[in-house]
Structure formats: structure tokens, C-alpha cells
Amino acid sequence: MSVIAIVNRKGGSGKSTLATHVAGYLASLGYSVMLGDVDRQQSSRYWLGLRAAERTPIRGWTIDERNFARPPAGTQHVVLDTPGGFHGVGLMKVSLYADAVLLPATNSVFDRIAAEESLAELRTQPRIAGGKCRIACLGMRIDARTRNAAALAEWAAAHAVDYLGTIRATQTYCRLLEQGLSLFDFAPERVTAYRPDWDGVTRWLDSVLHGEIAAPRLVRPVDALHEAAEPGSVPGFLRRDAPAGGPLQG
Secondary structure, three states: EEEEEEEOOOOOOOHHHHHHHHHHHHHHOOHHHEEEEEEOOHHHHHHHHHHHOOOOOOOOEEOOOOOOOOOOOOEEEEEOOOOOOHHHHHHHHOOOOEEEEEEEOOOOOHHHHHHHHHHHHHOOHHHHHOOOOOEEEEEEEOOOOHHHHHHHHHHHHOOOOEEEEEEEEOOOHHHHHOOOOOOOHHHHHHOOOOOOHHHHHHHHHHHHHHHHHHHHOOOOOOHHHOOOOOOOOOOOHHHHOOOOOOOOOO
């Protein structure tokens, strides 16, 4: 079993979007995946409630940040969505089991400060200090061509942490979350405009999982079986002219 935690002390840094997509990616490979929601807002749990039954299965796990325990047996991979302000006892307990930590940050200097504080605290934990848990950061809602992306890359290099690139800002993610979906619920050729942003994340996850049991099967997304789908087309509800709205927008 591997445990992947999404951590940044600052709220609004894209943790839930990242957590749901990491869970979606692992599920698309055929693994048994559990999405643990440590956040009091329960955004990931809400996302699971919106998820259609025919999609690749992802189980939910609601846990308290101060009473975190070993993940349930029978699950190959656990993804943990943690709250803003996550530190101290809660972070220590999660770090006891984590095999990887992802630090998302937006273009705000305050996000980088919060990530730096989280990183410093994480590195005091025995499992991380001993090299048993890997850490990486990535930019959320940042265009890779901007100075903000360069600033985050420089920050990562200065702090000796893996940098996985940036995920650009787009209403696509609002529409996906509103339907309990991730990009990985679609065949790659149907979301070609967005999948390259995730290449750094998926490669890093693959390297983290190296040595784990091999993926049992590649799950073909439901949408890939739709006869009317055209290669390279974008699902209708993801197009820019599609109406957006709902409790997860933002």
C-alpha cells in the first residue's frame, strides 16, 4: 500500500483538485484507490458523492486530523486531502504512513511561504528525514509560460524539492469537479488540451509507485467507448461555451 498526502498550510491552494486528480489517475490504472478526506470542509467526500456509479471506483475514507490511524486494509493506494492550516500532531500522524507528499501552490507568495513552512516541518519527521517519503511541489492555476511558474521552479530548486510543473487555470476543472470527475475519466485523446499539464505529476507518481505491485489493468474510460466521439474532441460539457456553476466552482 502507498499513501500519498496533499499538503499546504494555506487554504485555496488547489489541494482538493489535486487530490481528486491523483486518485483519478491511480484508479484509471486499475488500482484499488481510497480518497481520504482529512479536511473539515469535506470537499473530496462531496466530489465522491457526485461521482457516477459507472466510473472507475474510488472509495471514500472520512478521518479526523487528530485521530489519523493506519489506512484500512484491502486498499492498494490511499490519497489524503488535508486542510488548510494542517500542522503539528495531525501532520505528524499522517507523515508516519505517507510514502509521498505533494505540495501544491498558486502564484501567491503566501502560498510559497506556507509551502516552505510545511516543508520545514515535514523534514523534521523521521520517515521523511530517513528518505522513506518523497516530496514534490507543483503550481496550481499557473501558466507554465509565466514568471510565476519560473518563480515557483526557482523556489523548488532552492529548497531541494522535486518540481513537477504547473496546472493552468481553466473552468474545465470546475466543471469536472461538479460532476465527480477528473481528466483521467476520459480517454487521453479526448482531453489533449489539458493532459500534458499532468505529465510531470503522473511520471512522478509512477516513480513513487515503482517497486509496488504492477497495475493489474488499464481501465478504459467510459467515454472512450462512445461511438460518436471524435479523436481529439473535447467532451461537450468541458467546452468554453458550456454553462458553469454549482457548489464546487471556484
